Amino acid sequence: MGKRILVLGGYGTFGRRISRAIAAIPSAECIVGGRHPQRATPVTGENITTITVNIHDPASLRLALEGMFAVVNTVGPFQTGDYTVAEACAIRGIHYVDLADARAHVENITRLNRRAEQRQCLIVSGASSVPAVSAALVDMLAPEFDRISEIHTCISPGNRNPHGLASVRAILSYTGNPIRLKEKGRWRYAYGWSEAEKVKFPRPVGKRRVYLCDVPDLDLFPARYGAQTVTFRAGLELNLFNYGLAMLGRMRRRGLTKNLSAWAPALSAASNLFRGSGGAAGGMRVRVLGRKDDREAEHTVFLMARDANGPAIPCSPSVALIRRWIERGVAAPGAVPCVGLLTWDDIKAELVNYDITLVRV
Missing domain, CATH: 3.30.360.10 (Dihydrodipicolinate Reductase; domain 2)
Incomplete structure (x- = not known):
């Protein structure tokens, strides 16, 4: 059995791509979570399973997090500044990453830093474009x-x-x-x-x-x-x-x-x-x-x-982080914005299968 990765909202626009990419990582087991698991039919396949979870129900969220190595949260929008899932992960020592691009949400993730350090996990916000x-x-x-x-x-x-x-x-x-x-x-x-x-x-x-x-x-x-x-x-x-x-x-x-x-x-x-x-x-x-x-x-x-795979760009940082955590571990615990954690080479490695190119002028 590989390390269990829960992708919340894994049957959405970004979640589908992320779920498939994580399922292809050796030593990873991808679990797609959401309130309507029947919508995950196009996502399911080898090394992908589904569970029902309501992130606004503490009991449901607690049950879903049992045995997880890391969580990828794609359930937006993040403008409301709700850290329910991130905090639940920090309390349990589960690594966490979200695709937030909301200014206050990403910056204020540091409020969970002390708890994440105590539980030796990494809580990351802003793993997107x-x-x-x-x-x-x-x-x-x-x-x-x-x-x-x-x-x-x-x-x-x-x-x-x-x-x-x-x-x-x-x-x-x-x-x-x-x-x-x-x-x-x-x-x-x-x-x-x-x-x-x-x-x-x-x-x-x-x-x-x-x-x-x-x-x-x-x-x-x-x-x-x-x-x-x-x-x-x-x-x-x-x-x-x-x-x-x-x-x-x-x-x-x-x-x-x-x-x-x-x-x-x-x-x-x-x-x-x-x-x-x-x-x-x-x-x-x-x-x-x-x-x-x-x-x-x-x-x-x-x-x-150059084609309809543009959404692979905002999806690439979360997959790169999960890959790194599984293969190399987490260098230091804490709660931080996703700045300086990944190089362009890390991100590029997740885009090689798409018609996405870097042009310098």
Whole structure:
């Protein structure tokens, strides 16, 4: 029997990929958990079993965690800052990783640090495109600088990529709300899904509009790299939805609507009507500016997904961590954001089977 890994929400958009990848790891046994295990039929297979678990029911969660080596939590959105599963793992000495990209949730995971250290387990939040992949790419570029002054990251997925209701709710959570970001050494406030920019991605993606988003990088990168300006933007392939979100943001700012989350089901359904439009290709860009040998320096990398396997990118950090924990153990216990735990080579190893390439310009 291998080490038992519980994937919560393992039949969702990201959970299916993660479950299959973990099941393929030698010495791992993957257990898919959720409230509706019948939905896991497309996931089940060799080395994958299913259990029923309600993470909001203490008895159900306690039973599900028995005998587990680690837990991967894909059940979003994480904007509510609920640490129920992470804390339950810390109490029992079970390693934990989630795919949160919510700024406060990822940063405040450190509140569980003392308990995790006492129980000799590692609790990790943010094993997703941000901050895990974005930080790994900045770390890769960092040796090219004596000092980093600016970091600008953006993401634009292809319209034909699968996306869940949780992703729509996550975007709406900050659309039109004030977000705090560092610019030229000073903190300022802007609004979510505003201040659009056009970014030219390598072919076949081309130009995309991207908008300010609230992510953990905005706090973590100034502290980690000493950057005086840090931005993060995201955009959808179809400008119809970009403009629609921008309009909703303006409505929220003017007090015309308060609960944008209520729009999530309708927006998700509308996006499905246009699923045949656009393409599958998408990309992530990390642009770093600073100084090297007393000269200004700038380096940019693009992580390009040329087909519908773009979701493999946010899934890769959690799989890489599980693989490392199983094969090499955990170096040090604690509760931390997923920054500095993985190198680009670690993440790249989980993407080799997909048409995903790194482009340096």
